[in-house]
Amino acid sequence: MNPLTKGFEGIISPDSVEANLLKKLDPIRLPQHIAIIMDGNGRWARIRKLPRIQGHRAGVKSVKSVIEYAARLTIPVLTLYAFSSENWKRPEHEVNTLWRLLRQYLRSDLVTLQQNNIRFNTIGRISELPSTVQKQLAHVIQETSSNTGMKLFLALNYSGRTELVDVFNKLLKSRNDFPIEAFDIESCLYTAGLPDPDLLVRTGGEMRISNFLLWQIAYSEIYVTDVLWPDFGGLHLLKAVHE
16 A cells, blocks of 8 residues: 555545555655746636636635645645745735735634644745734744644745845855855755755746746756646646656
């Protein structure tokens, strides 16, 4: 019996597509870090002639599903691209709604994170976020700090180029010996101490990396699916890992 199926007992049918995919996975070869570009909320809403915000609301459900599946798969690290630095250019009401949805998620799903032994954290310029969001993030980070299972990172106000700018400025302030080596940069990344992503997943079909983890994905496998993020769930994650 594949040990991975133990995490899904009572959750999926033994004869389901998910069960068959799980049987094919080699636990030893599972990704140590999966990063996901969650794209397609707006298109999902437009296709259904709904306001964009309804696409974001539907996307939150996919976030919950994928986090739980990844934890059950015993993936050590999961990083979700939730809000890029470029997203500030969106209409103010949409940005404010995104922060409200994030706060709602953090309040409602803290129990789920605890039950699944997930340790929560963030990457990005968090100090530039609304104070109410910062406070809620800090609370969940503190409450889950002793959990020993999967590490979940939300990339918020994140930009791969900005991350490298922050790295170089930190190095310039902290040292006077040059040249700088690759390990010096890696030690100052937002993701310092984490394995680089083995697998980068992008939903929505766009063939680009959108300024996400530019240094870290140098050798990542890239999996692009046409499935829009609100339609992406545990089964799709399993397919990506299997591929």
